[in-house]
Amino acid sequence: EGGAVKVVVTGAAGQIGYSILPMICSGHMLGANTHIDLGLLDIPQCEEALRGVVMELQDCSYPLITQIRHGSDPREILRDADIIIFLGGFPRKAGMERKELLQRNCNIFKEQGAALNEVGKQTTLCLVVANPANTNCLILSHFAPNIPRKNFSAMTRLDHNRSMHQIAARAGVHSSAVKNVIIWGNHSSTQYPDVNHGTVNGHPIKQTLNDDAWLHGEFITTVQRRGAAIIEARKLSSAMSAAKAAVDHVRTWVQGTPEGEHVSMAVLSDGSYGIDEGLCYSYPVTCANKEWHVVQGLHIDEFSREKMELTKRELIEERDEALS
Numbered sequence: 345e346g347g348a349v350k351v352v353v354t355g356a357a358g359q360i361g362y363s364i365l366p367m368i369c370s371g372h373m374l375g376a377n378t379h380i381d382l383g384l385l386d387i388p389q390c391e392e393a394l395r396g397v398v399m400e401l402q403d404c405s406y407p408l409i410t411q412i413r414h415g416s417d418p419r420e421i422l423r424d425a426d427i428i429i430f431l432g433g434f435p436r437k438a439g440m441e442r443k444e445l446l447q448r449n450c451n452i453f454k455e456q457g458a459a460l461n462e463v464g465k466q467t468t469l470c471l472v473v474a475n476p477a478n479t480n481c482l483i484l485s486h487f488a489p490n491i492p493r494k495n496f497s498a499m500t501r502l503d504h505n506r507s508m509h510q511i512a513a514r515a516g517v518h519s520s521a522v523k524n525v526i527i528w529g530n531h532s533s534t535q536y537p538d539v540n541h542g543t544v545n546g547h548p549i550k551q552t553l554n555d556d557a558w559l560h561g562e563f564i565t566t567v568q569r570r571g572a573a574i575i576e577a578r579k580l581s582s583a584m585s586a587a588k589a590a591v592d593h594v595r596t597w598v599q600g601t602p603e604g605e606h607v608s609m610a611v612l613s614d615g616s617y618g619i620d621e622g623l624c625y626s627y628p629v630t631c632a633n634k635e636w637h638v639v640q641g642l643h644i645d646e647f648s649r650e651k652m653e654l655t656k657r658e659l660i661e662e663r664d665e666a667l668s
């Protein structure tokens with residue numbers, strides 16, 4: 345068992361924070377035997393709301409929680425963290441240009457990267473959820489050069505889970521029967537959900553569904569637009585499912601993938617599949633010993649290649665804007 349694992353959540357006073365903290369504290373992320381020293385970060389304007397969240401966590405008296413620290417100074421809260429989940433970001437306001445959103449979040453991740461560089465460890469694992477997640481992750485690592493690049497990832501697990509549900513519903517099976525779907529690229533509407541290598545109850549998805557028109561059309565757009573559909577229905581962006589996906593992401597990273605299975609994670613590219621090195625691009629990965637490995641050698645057909653290039657181009661644009 346060893347000592348408590350230091351888990352930090354930024355943007356902890358927000359929506360996803362309120363959904364993810366009970367899951368983390370109940371042991372869904374790191375297991376029922378792992379004690380957790382919790383650090384919660386938010387901005388000064390939300391410090392009072394954060395205090396309220398801390399009071400509620402105290403009142404839950406979770407057996408696994410050894411300590412709760414909270415505050416608005418990244419240098420203090422991120423210090424010596426083992427795992428950091430970055431939920432904190434500037435939300436998109438009505439009428440706001442994408443470019444402005446990018447710029448504002450870029451500044452946040454630049455500041456937090458610099459803090460992480462000073463107070464992080466060689467083993468600190470970082471998951472960026474806050475949007476634009478891939479580019480925020482790239483900026484974070486750029487400003488934290490002391491931390492290995494392998495320790496940074498952005499979340500596309502929600503898109504991955506959404507794809508599993510769409511396939512399962514179409515096939516009339518439970519989601520757990522669906523394996524090895526892939527999200528390529530950006531966590532945005534250009535993402536490419538790819539089922540060419542996936543299975544339903546061990547049989548290829550393509551053959552099982554036998555409906556390429558749906559797989560190449562409505563399936564892809566439904567997954568790409570699922571976030572927008574939830575905002576439209578709930579008047580708030582997805583939080584419960586985002587929290588669940590973040591917990592899935594970290595659990596897989598730390599505990600590993602089962603034999604023969606892979607998940608989707610946006611990571612700093614090593615050039616695999618013709619993607620520019622250093623771009624934060626979502627890939628199929630396996631995990632073992634707290635390390636991810638891009639699944640190699642998958643056959644990419646022309647349809648897929650085109651979609652993978654499109655989302656790559658968007659990420660290059662975002663990177664160039666963010667770093668300029």
Ligand code: NAI
Pocket residue numbers: 354355356357358359360361385386387390431432433434435452472473474475477499500502503531581582583586
């Ligand atoms: P929210 O607006 O409810 O909460 C965000 C929290 O971050 C707020 O408490 C805010 O004060 C805090 N914050 C802002 N700037 C900060 C800073 N510099 N340091 C620390 N905290 C800061 O948003 P919600 O719904 O919890 O979503 C969080 C983020 O996750 C958003 O960027 C959202 O777009 C993104 N998201 C990403 C998904 C993905 O699949 N990658 C899915 C769903 C949401």
